[in-house]
Amino acid sequence: xxxxxxxxxxxxxxxxxxxxxxxxxxAISVVAAVGGFLFGFDSSxxxxxxxxxxxxxxxxxxxxxxxxxxxxxxxxxxxxxAGPLSDRYGRIxxxxxxAVVFAVSAIGSGFAFAVWDLILWRVVGGxxxxxxxxxxxxxxxEVAPSHVRGRLGSLQQLAxxxxxxxxxxxxxxxxxxxxxxxxxxxxxxxAWRWMFLVGVLPAVVWGALALAVPESPRYLVAKGEEERAxxxxxxxxxxxxxxxxxxxVADIASSLRREHDPSLRDLRGPALxxxxxxxxxxxxxxxxxxxxINVIFYYSTSLWASVGFSESEAATFSVxxxxxxxxxxxxAIAIVDRVGRRPMLLAGSxxxxxxxxxxxxxxxxxxxxxxxxxxxxxxxLVALVGANAFIVAFGATWGPVVWVLLGEMFPNxxxxxxxxxxxxxxxxxxxxxxxxxPSLAGLGLPYAYGLYTVLAALSFVFVLxxxxxxxxxxxxxxxxxxxxxxxxxxx
Numbered sequence: 001x002x003x004x005x006x007x008x009x010x011x012x013x014x015x016x017x018x019x020x021x022x023x024x025x026x027a028i029s030v031v032a033a034v035g036g037f038l039f040g041f042d043s044s045x046x047x048x049x050x051x052x053x054x055x056x057x058x059x060x061x062x063x064x065x066x067x068x069x070x071x072x073x074x075x076x077x078x079x080x081x082a083g084p085l086s087d088r089y090g091r092i093x094x095x096x097x098x099a100v101v102f103a104v105s106a107i108g109s110g111f112a113f114a115v116w117d118l119i120l121w122r123v124v125g126g127x128x129x130x131x132x133x134x135x136x137x138x139x140x141x142e143v144a145p146s147h148v149r150g151r152l153g154s155l156q157q158l159a160x161x162x163x164x165x166x167x168x169x170x171x172x173x174x175x176x177x178x179x180x181x182x183x184x185x186x187x188x189x190x191a192w193r194w195m196f197l198v199g200v201l202p203a204v205v206w207g208a209l210a211l212a213v214p215e216s217p218r219y220l221v222a223k224g225e226e227e228r229a230x231x232x233x234x235x236x237x238x239x240x241x242x243x244x245x246x247x248x249v250a251d252i253a254s255s256l257r258r259e260h261d262p263s264l265r266d267l268r269g270p271a272l273x274x275x276x277x278x279x280x281x282x283x284x285x286x287x288x289x290x291x292x293i294n295v296i297f298y299y300s301t302s303l304w305a306s307v308g309f310s311e312s313e314a315a316t317f318s319v320x321x322x323x324x325x326x327x328x329x330x331x332a333i334a335i336v337d338r339v340g341r342r343p344m345l346l347a348g349s350x351x352x353x354x355x356x357x358x359x360x361x362x363x364x365x366x367x368x369x370x371x372x373x374x375x376x377x378x379x380x381l382v383a384l385v386g387a388n389a390f391i392v393a394f395g396a397t398w399g400p401v402v403w404v405l406l407g408e409m410f411p412n413x414x415x416x417x418x419x420x421x422x423x424x425x426x427x428x429x430x431x432x433x434x435x436x437x438p439s440l441a442g443l444g445l446p447y448a449y450g451l452y453t454v455l456a457a458l459s460f461v462f463v464l465x466x467x468x469x470x471x472x473x474x475x476x477x478x479x480x481x482x483x484x485x486x487x488x489x490x491x
Contacts, residue, residue: 024235024236025143025144025145025148025152025236025237025238026152027213028143028213028214028236029140029143029144029152029155030155031206031209031210031212031213032095032135032136032139032140032143032155032156032210032213033136033140033155033156033158033159034159034202034205034206034209035095035098035099035132035133035135035136035156035159035206036132036133036136036155036156036157036158036159036160036163037159037160037162037163037166037202037206038098038099038102038128038129038132038163038199038202038203038206039129039132039133039136039159039160039163040159040160040161040162040163040164040165040166040167041163041164041166041167041199041202042071042102042105042106042125042128042129042163042167042199043071043072043075043129043164044163044164044167044168045167045170045171045195045196045198045199046067046068046071046122046195046196047068047167047168047171048167048168048170048171048172048174048175048181048192048195049171049181049192049195049196050064050067050068051181051182052180052181052182052190052191052192053067053115053118053192055182056182056190056192057114057115057118059115063115065435065438066119067115067118067119067122069431069434069435070119070122070123070126071122071123071125071126071129072126072427072430072431072434073123073126073427073431074122074123074124074125074126074127074129074130075126075127075129075130075133075427075430076126076130076424076427076428076431077126077127077130077424078098078101078126078127078128078129078130078131078133078134079130079131079133079134079420079423079424079426079427080130080420080421080424081131081420082094082098082130082131082133082134082135082416082420082423083134083138083416083417083418083419083420083421084416084417084420085097085131086134086135086138086219086416087219087222087416087417090215090216090219091135091138091139091142091215091216091219092210092211092213092214092215092216094131094135095132095135095136095139095206095207095210096207096210096211097131098127098128098131098132098135098206099128099203099204099206099207099210100203100207101124101125101127101128101131102125102128102132102199102202102203102206103199103200103203103204103207104121104124105121105122105124105125105127105128105199106125106196106197106198106199106200106203107197107200108120108121108124109121109122109125109196110189110193110194110196110197111193112193126427128203129427130423130424130427133423133426133427134416134419134420134423136156136159137153137156137403137404137406137407137419138216138407138415138416138419139216140152140153140155140156140407141153141404141407141408141415141475142216142217142218142219142415142475143214143216143217143232143236145237145238146472146473146474146475147337147472148337149337149404149407149408150336150337150341150401150404150471151333151334151336151337153336153400153403153404153407153408154329154332154333154336154400154401154403154404155333156400156403156404156407157329157332157395157399157400157403158326158329158330158333158400160399161322161325161326161329161395161399162326163202164322164325165319165322165323165325165326168319168322169319170195170198171195172319174191174194174195174198175191175195177191178190178191178194181195214232214235214236215228215232216232217229217230217232217233217236217249217252218252218412218415218475220232221249221252221253226249226253229249229252230245230246230248230249233245233248233249251474252412266413266414266417267414267417267418267421274421275414275418277409277410277411277418278410278414278418278421278422280409280466280467281405281406281409281410281418281419281421281422282421282422282425283462283466284402284405284406284422284467285402285406285422285423285425285426285429286425286426286429287398287455287458287459287462288398288399288402288426288429289426289429289430289433290429290433290452290455290459291352291356291394291398291452291455291456291459292356292433292437292448292449292451292452292455293390293394293398293399294430294433294434295433295434295437295448296387296390296391321388321391324388324391324392324395325391325395328391328392328395328396329395329396329399329400331396332344332395332396332397332399332400332401333400336400336401336404336471337471337472340469340471341401341404341405341467341469341470341471342463342467342468342469344396344397344401345397345398345401345402345459345463345467346460346463346464347397348393348394348396348397348398348401349397349398349456349457349459349460349463350460351389351390351392351393351397352390352393352394352398352456352459353453353456353457353460354389354393355386355387355389355390355393356386356390356449356452356453356456357453358382358383358385358386358389359383359386359387359390359449360446360449360450360453361382361446362375362379362380362382362383362386363375363383363444363445363446363449364446365379366379366445398459405467405470406419406422406423407419408470408473408475409468409470412475415475
């Protein structure tokens with residue numbers, strides 16, 4: 001079964017070749033992707049503060065873990081409602097709302113006086129994370145020229161990785177200045193509080209930038225503002241011909257035609273209550289998390305130590321790994337519009353399955369448990385190579401490409417709502433995998449990584465059977481693409 005690489009002509013005759021890569025298209029895509037930066041920053045910033053918080057509030061291991069993971073529950077809720085809100089009030093207003101929520105969460109977390117208070121503000125921050133995870137890829141897909149939509153959509157994942165790295169570096173710098181995350185520093189506040197408060201700055205920047213970019217032309221057409229939509233299309237897509245602009249607006253209007261306002265009801269279908277394309281989006285999201293990307297470094301410090309590195313050297317290598325994650329995402333951005341989404345996902349599934357299998361075999365040789373795990377030579381080095389190979393395989397494929405597909409694969413009339421449901425499923429899967437890992441690890445790390453290996457292999461089968469190629473296609477073509485069985489498509 002081969003991927004379909006048919007041309008990008010639209011149903012109304014407007015060819016994607018009429019679109020140009022304008023500086024404005026790139027600039028506003030970068031602005032939208034700043035939401036991904038906040039997404040990565042906010043979800044990771046607590047890592048440097050968790051030990052100090054645990055000590056200050058005398059938390060049990062269970063409560064400490066929930067203080068870290070509770071943001072994921074908020075993210076699921078934020079993602080669920082972001083789509084319907086953006087359909088009603090616009091993509092830009094939801095971006096600004098998410099930025100405000102981020103800022104409020106950063107301030108509330110920084111001045112938390114009890115663990116329940118901190119958990120509340122972490123959940124609030126999760127709402128912003130969830131909203132950003134929906135609105136940024138949707139907006140980028142709706143303003144990007146078809147021939148570079150993959151590259152610009154991949155900026156979301158790049159921004160997430162940069163946000164994670166920024167949180168790691170920011171936490172380390174603040175802790176170093178204060179002499180420890182629990183020590184007092186500026187204005188008499190403990191260092192861990194400043195780790196959260198720093199997040200106000202990028203939130204304010206994103207909110208201000210969001211107010212300076214145009215609304216999505218698809219949203220404007222849905223609201224009957226076709227003249228404004230045409231202006232945005234001319235400016236962003238570089239369409240010079242007025243007839244080309246009119247045809248594009250007509251394409252969008254046709255794809256949006258419905259008898260009622262958009263809602264989650266539009267997702268209903270014959271396949272277990274949902275449209276098949278919605279299930280594909282949900283399963284893409286679930287598989288992205290089910291391979292264990294967010295727990296792969298649970299024993300990273302012990303792994304580095306098991307091959308002879310000191311604690312400080314282990315921290316340095318953690319930063320190097322974060323930098324590698326950023327750089328490999330740049331590789332994905334460079335090739336996604338040349339290679340295509342489907343081939344990249346298939347290659348990524350194979351790479352992840354192979355590297356996770358290597359880790360599974362390595363951990364069968366482990367002695368000890370928990371933070372005291374030890375791997376004899378050469379298995380420590382084998383596990384480290386496997387872990388980093390997994391990061392490369394994920395970062396170059398499933399990390400960015402899933403966000404690209406979620407932003408573009410749904411028909412215009414259901415895009416925001418379907419993306420909201422798929423993103424919510426991703427956050428629920430993230431929470432489930434993160435919270436189940438300690439129990440799996442208690443049975444033995446080979447069981448945990450063996451399960452992730454099987455899931456990575458299943459992701460290959462899923463992509464082969466269910467995922468359609470969207471490279472180079474107009475968003476208005478997605479109606480036809482969604483209704484075409486995969487088995488009927490041949491290159």
